[in-house]
Amino acid sequence: MKVLSVEGSPHRGNTYDRVQRFGEVLEALGGVDFEHLSLRDIDLQPCRGCFICFDRGEHVCPVKDDKEELSRKLDEADGVVFATPVYSMHISYLMKRFVDRFAYTFHRPRYFGKYAVGMGVTGGIGLNEALEYVQMFATTWGFEYLGDLRYVDPPRNTKMPRFVNETDRAEELASKLHRMMREKPKRKLRSKDYYHFYMMRMVYKRLGPLSPTDFAYWEKQGWFDPKATYFSPDVRGSLLSSLFPRMLSRIAGWGLDRRMRKLSVSGAGEESGTEGG
Numbered sequence: 001m002k003v004l005s006v007e008g009s010p011h012r013g014n015t016y017d018r019v020q021r022f023g024e025v026l027e028a029l030g031g032v033d034f035e036h037l038s039l040r041d042i043d044l045q046p047c048r049g050c051f052i053c054f055d056r057g058e059h060v061c062p063v064k065d066d067k068e069e070l071s072r073k074l075d076e077a078d079g080v081v082f083a084t085p086v087y088s089m090h091i092s093y094l095m096k097r098f099v100d101r102f103a104y105t106f107h108r109p110r111y112f113g114k115y116a117v118g119m120g121v122t123g124g125i126g127l128n129e130a131l132e133y134v135q136m137f138a139t140t141w142g143f144e145y146l147g148d149l150r151y152v153d154p155p156r157n158t159k160m161p162r163f164v165n166e167t168d169r170a171e172e173l174a175s176k177l178h179r180m181m182r183e184k185p186k187r188k189l190r191s192k193d194y195y196h197f198y199m200m201r202m203v204y205k206r207l208g209p210l211s212p213t214d215f216a217y218w219e220k221q222g223w224f225d226p227k228a229t230y231f232s233p234d235v236r237g238s239l240l241s242s243l244f245p246r247m248l249s250r251i252a253g254w255g256l257d258r259r260m261r262k263l264s265v266s267g268a269g270e271e272s273g274t275e276g277g
């Protein structure tokens with residue numbers, strides 16, 4: 001079982017130590033190959049904002065660096081730890097740079113069947129802001145998010161005290177991650193998961209000619225099939241929790257159709273009727 005840490009501290013400090021410790025706890029459970037990847041150690045250039053990855057595909061990205069290698073490592077991992085220090089009340093610039101370079105994954109999610117754990121390390125405050133963002137991008141990209149590791153560690157080489165003690169969930173989350181990777185149980189879906197799927201499907205169906213790479217990806221995955229109820233078939237959920245999100249997406253679809261007609265924009269949803277959900 002492969003676990004990758006994507007760690008975004010610009011130096012070998014508290015976040016590095018916390019990730020190392022989590023890796024040790026995880027490896028002690030057996031059968032885990034843990035790789036601690038620090039974003040500062042690889043050549044990951046900033047996004048240039050050209051939008052080519054969204055428009056024509058990530059393989060056409062003009063920035064040539066270690067991104068492809070990192071993408072391969074994410075594809076091979078069964079679990080990923082996204083670890084960031086809290087800088088200026090949010091994730092670090094290295095972590096944001098990483099997210100921006102994989103931003104097309106918000107439109108074309110792909111990490112289903114993989115697990116994510118978030119880790120935030122702060123001097124005192126800002127953990128909620130940083131970890132909410134980590135959970136948002138990991139979940140939207142397809143990971144099943146197992147929980148947060150929250151640490152309050154004073155900055156290195158200072159006399160700042162440790163203000164708060166958060167409960168260390170390293171042992172708990174390591175064993176949860178280990179069990180999930182071993183047993184791969186069907187993912188339990190809640191209303192918000194269905195909502196995410198139906199709303200995205202409603203949008204991408206309509207944006208067809210305006211967003212052809214996204215449309216082709218969704219079509220290839222079979223997600224436009226009216227029988228598809230989620231991104232992945234390895235799930236369990238109830239009809240009840242999917243019903244309301246599906247209805248809402250239909251209503252939102254009618255609204256979007258009207259808006260697109262007013263703007264004289266024609267999308268695939270309009271051409272192929274108004275299947276909303």
Ligand SMILES: Cc1cc2nc3c(=O)[nH]c(=O)nc-3n(C[C@H](O)[C@H](O)[C@H](O)COP(=O)(O)O)c2cc1C
Nearest residue numbers: 009013014015085086087088089122123124125155
């Ligand atoms: C540029 C910078 C900004 C920071 N911003 C915050 C902050 O907004 N809130 C906070 O409580 N601590 C803040 N800190 C303190 C760090 O979150 C804390 O020292 C953490 O343990 C750093 O982890 P690291 O050693 O991996 O960098 C900041 C530290 C730096 C260097």
